[in-house]
Amino acid sequence: MQTHIISLLVEDHPGVLTRMSGMFTTRGINIASLTVSPCEKEGLSRMTIAIEGSESELEKVRKQISNLIEVVKVVDLKAGGQGRGNGGGEAIVRDLCLLRVHAKDSEARSAVMQLAESYGAKIVDAALDSVTLELTEEPERVSRFVDLMRHFGVKQLFRTGVTAIGRERD
């Protein structure tokens, strides 16, 4: 098992997201995350899909995606590995996390803040008994951070799912 990231350019039509998620359901494909956002080209959107599975499963997914009429471009961005297709290559992968942790007393609060600092997380809100943190990082690092924070008690957790960009090769 390995996480694969597929970056797509799709036509910005109503229903494209339904079509994409419907295809995953009909083909029995599990996805770890899916994000949709505007991109540099007008009329197109970018989708970033993270999938856990073997190389051959990935291959099937890629082909099914390519078959969708509104998919203009498919780029395979393997996190930290060899990418394929145009603009592939080692990718820069990010996940944004918003996390509200309990901070009952000053001891807990300073421990939370210390850890946050060492991970480069920002404090975006604070209340009497909680601290809200923001961390934008590689997904694995975000996960590790979240695990550590569980120690203090996580009140709420939000993650955006991954977005990724291929590295420029000169």
Add this chain to the structure above:
Amino acid sequence: MGRAAKLSGAEIVVAELKSEGVEVAFGIPGGVLLDLYDTLYKEAATAEGAETEGGLRHILMRHEQCAAHAADGYARVSGKTGVCIATSGPGATNLVTGLANANMDSAPVVALTGQVPTSAIGSNAFQEASTFTITMPVTKHNFLATRTEDLPKIIHNAFYIANTGRKGVVLIDLPKDVLAERAEVNLHPRETFAGYKPNIKPNRVQTKKAAEVLANAERPLILAGGGVVSSDASEELRRLAEFLGAPVVTTLLGKGAIPESHPFCLGMAGMHGRLYANRALNECDALLAVGTRFSDRLTGWQLDQFAPDATLIHVDLDAAEINKNIQVDIPIVGDARLALVDIIKWLEKVAKVWGKRSESVWVQRIRKMHSACEECVKDVWGEGSSVSERLIKEINRVLDDDAILVTEVGQCQMFAAHFYMTRKPRTFVTSGGLGTMGFGFPAAIGAKVAAPDKKVVDIAGDGSFLMTCQDLATCVENDIPVVVCVFDNRFLGMVRQWQELFFEKKYSHTGLGLTPDFVKLAEAFGCYGERVEKPEELEAALKNAFESGKPAVLDLVVGKEDKILPMIPPGGGVVGMIGAERCRRI
């Protein structure tokens, strides 16, 4: 790019359909389609004056499922895109089975559905259903038109997508206001989707590799699927088979890809296929599979028994089919005909092999297998043949080479697939992937509309026919004389067969009891009807039916417990068919 004109959405739809070469549409109107049908009315009125030149014919069906099946049958026989029309809500949901059926078998169909006005979408308005989301998984692509000015591009793309690449169904959902409003548009646009590039040119490196494998094989075999028929590659297939000394087995949808009387054709393989077709799969050392998706009905359940000694070459237009069901050695993504042309070219360069191949041990063995099959089909009255089998063999003997055989689903279908020798491509029409009871008769209507000069016969089970027989009214009204041969066993026969063989004869809900009097049923609609008590009477009855000039229903009494054998039992593979004792040993 055509001229700018101010037209209503409905006028745009009709103008674009005509510009796409559509001659006929099968449909049923409804409230939200009034504008479209008003335009069709005017169209028919003008066309009558102008001797229907370039006119658009609309055939009113009696059920939307039949409209979709008729469009499907029309497409399979003509190669052109079939068109069906249904209103919003129930009209559209009634279409769904037919769309799923056509899409599964890669038949090019464009469906137009009415929709409530854009302002009402999402409000549970009268006759609202979310056709766009409901039909997404059963179409190749679908559109919800939201602006009248988008219609030319949408319609052009719908036809382009439906009938290129791996063909399929495209649906356009048309809200009432989009059809009613007028807009200034440029008709006949040519722009398409940037992301849709139907890959049709096979890679030359791959076709060369394939040719090398085939040239060096001792026992090459070709497996022809529906893709060979839909890419009109029959001639190339025959040439390659003869050149290579390779037998051809087909899938259900591949029937007709090569004349089944050809000495190298072993007929259909798979679960209800011919014993020798499956044997050939088991024995070959190189398999060229063209335009097939290796469905489970072909491969059985034991994938390791499927062509175990063969180097597998797979040609398919849809890259997603490669390595989906079966891992192959040489994938070739591309059009079946172009791939065969390339392979033949490469082979011609190494043509030395042919002379010695033409009468190889393998070829001799194929010839024997073929003649065993052919003798069996010609032996109508031989001992051990069931009534159902005899009837199909008689139909096979009586029909001419151009006749089109359409089937429902069940034993009748498999009897036809097994014992009917299809002579030409596009003359065997059946529901392969979805296995839809009720498909055959309306598909026969579409077939007859596509080929009015050919005889069209539907092989029907009594269960299947009762699912869509109301469209006999359509046949009578529009003078579409198809002949329905009802295999009257008063059972849901195929399910009964499984209950007999694998569920200790516990016939749970497969008995149909007293089925209607099919002769009277036919007559009630104004059709010709005749009961055939014995297979010996079939030839005369068929003659009567054709000579009546009317749509006809022949009620053929068959053995209640006729079984279609041999078959691959559940869990089995292509070796180990049961019920093959009758087949001669070779």
